[in-house]
Every structure is written in structure tokens, then in C-alpha cells.
């Protein structure tokens with residue numbers, strides 16, 4: 001599990017830890033880890049040209065101390081001081097003692113210095129930052145972006161919002177981010193995540209003082225393996241769960257086929273289909289149980305999936321929502337559902353909008369959702385009393401309970417942005433719901449499997465939703481191996 005904590009939580013934990021340690025010990029731990037990561041990113045340290053973009057806070061302090069360590073090993077290190085009179089004094093002394101030099105952002109030589117560097121350390125601002133880079137720092141980000149040097153951000157890319165992953169103005173684009181103690185939410189959530197490059201966590205002992213429950217978390221293989229259902233010798237199809245799919249329409253039969261394709265590979269014991277696409281579903285998947293009744297009369301199911309390809313037929317959506325089993329509401333269903341009926345449900349509801357659908361549900365623009373994904377997913381979950389999976393480059397999953405960490409799916413691939421891919425995800429998540437997983441676990445395990453299956457299906461080339469569904473078993477095997 002990757003955990004991320006908000007700035008306020010990190011600061012409290014740091015204070016507690018610092019009180020137990022000699023002065024400056026924490027910063028030395030951070031600087032040592034940072035210097036080691038920089039050394040690993042360089043072909044050789046001796047003779048390398050390293051530029052430190054140095055702000056006036058402790059983030060700049062980390063950077064100067066790391067620069068001092070690298071200068072001692074023979075690198076040529078120059079610190080560009082954003083605020084020479086307010087630079088971390090001991091760290092600056094350490095750099096100068098080690099043979100480093102300083103300059104200013106406006107010095108005529110600064111652009112060529114940055115352009116000719118092998119490595120740029122971004123120590124402009126860390127968790128103390130808010131609201132994009134200030135005007136005096138923004139040109140340094142531009143110079144760093146234009147330089148062929150490797151850019152390493154210290155703790156986080158300067159200019160991003162650490163708590164939300166929003167980017168409100170100019171910000172550094174890093175190849176690598178070396179972060180301390182715990183991830184920050186912004187390192188996991190787009191658009192900020194894209195600024196971070198690969199992320200390396202340095203242990204500074206903070207785990208002992210951080211709360212066990214993070215604000216944001218990201219599952220890894222082992223976490224998902226522990227969630228996935230395993231049939232026991234006594235399992236029959238009802239014990240493994242039957243998932244009902246109430247989807248598709250005369251106009252969009254394919255959505256039903258794809259949702260069933262996902263559901264059949266999701267671990268439920270059987271898939272029951274109701275709706276006008278029964279022939280198409282049976283032709284492709286004869287193992288489906290088909291009923292010509294609506295969701296309430298179709299027979300026993302442990303969870304319903306409704307909405308994919310529903311077109312304008314609100315009746316099956318309403319009927320599925322009126323049952324007392326978990327319901328996954330997706331696609332057209334998100335538009336057709338009576339919002340009060342969703343809020344009034346006592347059994348769990350899982351909603352799976354993309355940004356456009358989320359925007360419609362929230363009454364905001366799509367751009368607002370995409371730029372503030374964490375806020376959007378939390379608002380939806382709270383507003384609809386539902387677990388919400390917000391699809392996108394970083395898919396997020398939130399429950400209505402503010403104390404439950406929001407999950408970020410790490411396996412997505414842009415190739416998954418293909419027609420019908422969401423229908424497969426719905427079926428898959430519905431199947432896991434029917435198998436007894438909570439909406440949060442079903443949604444996060446499904447997103448993880450689906451993302452991995454998307455990568456396997458695509459292998460760097462365009463893929464189609466059917467291939468994603470077919471790659472789910474391979475993803476499942478790899479996760480549980």
C-alpha cells in the first residue's frame with residue numbers, strides 16, 4: 001500500500017518526531033536520502049554539473065545540504081538563491097564549505113548555467129507552498145523545463161498543491177521526485193502527479209508518528225490479491241455470488257455484451273442478464289442466465305449493475321435502484337437515475353462516472369472536475385451517499401465517510417480511453433460486489449485489474465474493450481501469483 005498524508009498531518013507528525021531527535025537530524029536524514037537518489041540518477045558524480053533551485057524554506061535547506069554532500073564527492077554545485085538574505089543559513093554554510101557556489105535567478109549567467117546542467121534539484125518550495133510558483137520563481141521552472149538536465153524535485157514538484165493534486169499556475173516538471181516520510185496526495189493525483197515523474201519515498205522515521213490511517217492510499221498487487229475472492233471447495237454459484245446486469249438497449253446492445261464480458265471474469269458464480277440485448281449477450285456468452293423480467297423479478301442476485309448503454313430507458317435503472325442489494329450505477333444510468341432515489345437507498349450504491357458525468361452530477365464544468373479531482377470525488381460521495389469511482393488518468397474512489405482514505409488506482413493506461421472500456425469495468429466491479437466485497441474494495445480491485453488488463457491488452461498499441469475483458473484473467477493471475 002502506498003499511503004499519502006496531508007500537509008497538516010505531516011507537520012504534526014514531524015513536530016512529534018523532531019522533539020525526540022537532536023536538532024536538524026530530520027533534515028539530515030532527508031538530505032542524505034536525497035543525495036543518494038541524485039547520485040543514483042547520475043552516471044557519475046565527480047565532475048557533474050548540479051544546479052540547486054533554492055527557496056527560502058526548509059525545502060531549500062534539504063536541497064542545499066544534499067548539494068553539499070554531492071559537492072564533497074566532486075560535483076560542481078551552484079545554488080540559485082531565490083531569496084539570498086532568507087536562505088536556510090546552516091545549509092548554505094554547509095554548501096559553501098563543501099566548495100559549492102551561489103548565484104541569483106536574475107544573474108545573466110543563470111540561463112546558461114541551468115541549460116548546461118546535468119542535474120537540477122528543485123528545492124524552490126515543498127509542503128509550505130500554495131497557489132503555483134510565485135513570479136520570481138516561475139522563470140526558473142521554464143528554464144528547467146527547457147534544459148536537457150535531469151530534474152529532481154525535492155519532496156514535491158514546486159508549484160503543485162500538495163493536498164489535492166491541483167496545479168494552479170506554473171509548476172516544475174520533474175523526472176524524479178524524492179519525497180520524505182510519506183507520499184503527499186498531490187504526488188498520486190493528476191494533474192499534479194504528471195509533474196512528479198517517478199516518485200521515490202525516503203524513510204526519515206516518520207512512520208512512527210504518522211497516523212495509521214492515511215488521507216489517500218494506493219493499492220499494490222498484494223493489497224488487491226488479499227481482496228480478490230477465492231472459491232472454497234464448498235462454493236456454489238450462489239455462494240460465489242450472482243451479479244445481475246440490467247444494461248444495454250436496442251440501440252446500444254454492445255454495452256450489455258461488454259458489461260457481461262467484464263462480469264463473467266470478475267469472480268461471481270454466475271451472471272444474470274435482463275434487458276433488450278439478450279440475444280446479443282447469449283450469442284457471445286452462452287453461460288449467461290437470461291431473464292425477460294425486470295430486475296425485481298429476474299431471480300436471485302447479490303448485486304446489480306445498471307446504466308451502461310441504457311439509452312433513454314429509465315425503468316430498469318429505477319427498478320435496480322429499488323432493490324435492496326448493492327447497485328453499481330454507470331453511464332446513462334447516472335443521467336437517468338432519480339437522484340433522491342439514489343440518496344435514499346439503504347443498500348450500498350457504487351457510482352462510476354467519468355469526468356463529464358461527474359460534472360453533470362455536481363452541476364459544474366468538466367474542467368473543474370478534472371482540475372480538482374479529489375474535491376469532486378469527495379463531493380459526489382457525500383452528496384449522493386454513495387461510493388464513487390471517478391474515472392480518469394488517475395481513477396479515484398471515495399466513500400461517503402470522510403475518514404475513509406480516498407483510493408487512487410495506480411494501474412491505469414491512456415489506452416483504456418476506448419469505447420466500451422467503462423462497460424467492462426462496470427461488469428467487473430459489479431461481479432466483485434456480488435462476490436461480497438464492499439463497494440470501496442470492489443471498485444478499487446476492479447479498477448486495478450481493469451488497468452492492468454488494459455496494459456496487457458494494449459502492449460503499447462491501441463486496444464479494444466473486448467480485448468481488455470479477455471486480459472482480465474491474466475491480470476488476476478499475475479496479481480495473485
Ligand SMILES: NC(=O)C1=CN([C@@H]2O[C@H](COP(=O)(O)OP(=O)(O)OC[C@H]3O[C@@H](n4cnc5c(N)ncnc54)[C@H](O)[C@@H]3O)[C@@H](O)[C@H]2O)[C@@H](O)CC1
Nearest residue numbers: 014027056057058059125126127128129130132133134155
Ligand atoms: N519539517 C521537517 O521536519 C522537515 C521538513 N523537511 C522539508 O521542509 C519542507 C517544508 O519546509 P517549510 O515549512 O520551510 O516550507 P517550504 O520550504 O516548503 O516553503 C516555504 C518557503 O517557500 C516560499 N514559498 C511559498 N509558496 C511559494 C510559491 N508558490 N512560490 C515560490 N515560493 C514559495 C515561502 O516564501 C517560504 O519561504 C518540506 O517540504 C521538506 O522538504 C525535510 O527537511 C524533512 C524534515
Ligand SMILES: [K+]
Nearest residue numbers: 122125154158
Ligand atoms: K520542491
